[in-house]
Amino acid sequence: MKPISKTPIVILNFKTYLESTGKNALKLAKACEKVAKETEVNIAVAPQHMDIYQLSQKIDIPILSQHIDPITAGGHTGSVLLECAHEAGASGTLINHSEKRMNLANIDQIVKRSAEKEMISVVCTNNIETSSAVASLGPDFVAVEPPELIGSGIPVSQAEPEVVEGTVAMVQKINPSVKVLCGAGISTGDDMKAALDLGSEGVLLASGIILAKDPEKALLDLVSKI
Amino acid sequence: MKPISKTPIVILNFKTYLESTGKNALKLAKACEKVAKETEVNIAVAPQHMDIYQLSQKIDIPILSQHIDPITAGGHTGSVLLECAHEAGASGTLINHSEKRMNLANIDQIVKRSAEKEMISVVCTNNIETSSAVASLGPDFVAVEPPELIGSGIPVSQAEPEVVEGTVAMVQKINPSVKVLCGAGISTGDDMKAALDLGSEGVLLASGIILAKDPEKALLDLVSKI
Amino acid sequence: MKPISKTPIVILNFKTYLESTGKNALKLAKACEKVAKETEVNIAVAPQHMDIYQLSQKIDIPILSQHIDPITAGGHTGSVLLECAHEAGASGTLINHSEKRMNLANIDQIVKRSAEKEMISVVCTNNIETSSAVASLGPDFVAVEPPELIGSGIPVSQAEPEVVEGTVAMVQKINPSVKVLCGAGISTGDDMKAALDLGSEGVLLASGIILAKDPEKALLDLVSKI
């Protein structure tokens, strides 16, 4: 039940890199599982849709979908149904990632339906205002990622600490049950420590780990200063 | 290689019905496999993205993706990468289904990239003109489905036979290597026979089988008059 | 400067009805102007993009755009640029109408850029949660419209008064500078009075007036009980 609610948490978004597709996805997820076990830090993975089932059969850390479409069961060829993600083994989902923005009514719908299925909802946002907005929808997590820093290698916790602090303050004010993550440019243990020091309860990251020469080592470094 | 090129062919689109999700998808796919073996008719299934891997491990008939996104590997959270579908076990893909329309440049891109991976491309269209247009892109199949008949129970082969015949004639003229399927409202052996008599080389169908009381029996009837 | 901030306000969305296109748009806007002058109620119109310039030359009540695209000046063929709307005579814009939903980051962008140009922002929402969310973005107005009632003829103020009251309460709590309108199913003076009694500061409506046999008379009735 809601297995990823323990914080601090690291969510690794596999995106659609070849380095995190198919067999590579499995290998990467196993590295995440190994580091999670060794360090007792909560690490969740968000693989591509078609890799969820395989990973759910072979690893034992939380798996998130990268996206759920705002549909209910029926005639929606090519779309991602929440019930299918759930049955395939996803225990939660990213929502409104900057690479897959959703409209506001649909974010609200998926947050509510995730809760009904006891799936974790992680809504991505781009600044303090939109993070505050999402707090009113009551997801489990808001993950604030200034878009200009995504994939930049420049950590948000260093480049725009006021965005993380401001988001934490506003979300706390509007809906204290919502936890704040931060993303964009995070890759090292120092970045993660800074993120937690600013009041966030974890990080959402991708290329910093996925494209690292040795992802397992990079993950170990990431969680080393928690 | 290109395992589904043998015709006549039946392609069963699982859409996003609960009756064809997860465990139900596996059960339905096994019924398809059984009928395909017994009758020696070529039957392919197009399950939801998250069910492809499981089905590819457990059944031995061709599996198509319902959709591929027009992206290449990289930062595209929530999208469907052709390479991921291929590795998960899809030997082809539906493209431009009426419930997941794509723009023309993207249809062209996915047809070409499917061919490079030796994956079968099945482009859905809505009338004679758009079918003729798609013939110029050179997919393996064009599946013409008048949208007003999808899910109607009224077979296109009966309601609008001129659409099937006209499509066959125009596609033959523009690009004779492209095969024509027809869809929309097909569910019985008579419908399928009529579709083949009109010059098509198979059918694309969904609810007529998926929502049938006994899908295996419905499939047996469907292929009984070939 | 912000000419439509006086409340109560009636905003008439012309949508894309033939009854409110071109010459008909001008006729309808003149009826709105006449009623506004006679009754001293603030009435604004939201015509189609291509009718804004003409109306701005010939009538003297506030004109809103129905939508602004989230682009800045440059190569965006076919999109609606805020600067173009402003120069054509729009003194504000609807944002995120249920028939033209926008993603959250883009709603935030257009609200901010409207404020910079001193254009009124009216963000449409579908329930209490999304209205609360939008309050954090600080638009001039939130217009809550339960989608199931749009065009129904059943007024939200009667069918779901708790949605209007709840929205007013939550928006007031989160951002008291944001005013609440309500829409969906409003057409009579009683509907409008009920909307104001529930705490809203006006209404957003369309078919109830546009498709009325005598729109001017319908408008007069609408504002008769303020």
Place this chain on the structure above:
Amino acid sequence: MKPISKTPIVILNFKTYLESTGKNALKLAKACEKVAKETEVNIAVAPQHMDIYQLSQKIDIPILSQHIDPITAGGHTGSVLLECAHEAGASGTLINHSEKRMNLANIDQIVKRSAEKEMISVVCTNNIETSSAVASLGPDFVAVEPPELIGSGIPVSQAEPEVVEGTVAMVQKINPSVKVLCGAGISTGDDMKAALDLGSEGVLLASGIILAKDPEKALLDLVSKI
């Protein structure tokens, strides 16, 4: 009726540059009109939606819409209705510009509805295959623009002459009533001459003229070698 069918033709796409918005749009359109009168070359302009009405009142050369939405009259807030474009003064429309791609079924719909209203249809494409595809839909013009050259200043007629020649040959074969334009990177008289020598009947261009220091002079140069 169909006033822009005379070729060679120059279509100037105003896109959403500030240099071609509002008053600047009018000034630029007047320069186009002046050059068209002086040189007797057919020049059409495609301004932003909100500038169409004003231009149609003040200049006497053909005006195209940059886009029409695939809707019919009704509840479609924020969309562009063909009937509204027509009444505002557009005698035709661009369709499927690379910055406003449409799905295939919708391209087909807008081509057909434009013909019913005797409006000129100019469908943009990106290569030989998609141009051939569009020929089957029977628009008045296909405008082929390799996307990598748009706004590059490198003329397609020089960088990829085989794309223009191949498009002309294939379109001629599939539907000889469709005329071919070419775009992308065109800005000088030499570029235009090369485009016509390759078999096209005109050009679609934008930044090369709009952002020129003296657009009127640039236009005069453009048509100087026809």
